[in-house]
Amino acid sequence: MFFSFDGLDGVGKTTQMQRFCQWLAEQGCEVVACRDPGSTPLGERVREILLDSDEQTPIDARSEMLLYMAARAQLVAEVIRPALEGGKTVVSDRFLLANVVYQGYAGGLDVDEVREVGRIATGGLTPDCTFLLDMSPAAALRRMGEALDRVERRGEAYRERLRAGFLQEAQWMGEAVHVVNADRPIDAVQAELRAIAARLLAAR
DSSP states (O other): OEEEEEESTTSOHHHHHHHHHHHHHHTTOOEEEEESSOSSHHHHHHHHHHHOTTOOSOOOHHHHHHHHHHHHHHHIIIIIHHHHHTTOEEEEEOOHHHHIIIIIITTOSOHHHHHHHHHHHHTTOOOSEEEEEEOOHHHHHHTTOSOOOTTTTSOHHHHHHHHHHHHHHHHHHGGGEEEEEOSSOHHHHHHHHHHHHHHHHHHO
16 A cells, blocks of 8 residues: 655654654554655656755756656655555655645646646656645744755745645645644654554455
């Protein structure tokens, strides 16, 4: 089974994903955790380019989107698809939803075009379950500290567009996306994630 975590920077994805993976392992799943972009030599190189905080290399929105897609294509080919074919459970920190929202809804590219490029890059692979951790941009920003990367420094209006885009795309994607209120104690959020996953795993 393929799970992904997404949402604004600062919503607690890393903490929740770590706890979730530990719980899956306790349920007897063989877990492969990854991050998008990243988790392959190519993906980590691309990640450095995309998130480098010095901003000395201009990156157009379309170029940015294609770089993310290239890293994702390699992640699918090298990590995710082999793991799924081997009967393992994959948990990814972000996947295609992030591109659609960051470069589409918030970045001004055509959303349908981003989705189509994503379909090609992933070979049509989509998560069985995406957890969208949701909270206000202001609350998420307060959690992040001062060391912000290239994307995180784009300002309040950009973050507002991101949240609206995430919620709109989640509605478009339907039952595969579970919107979870992340502005609660860590244990409460984790309990909801596990309850959703337990239902899905039982249905398998």
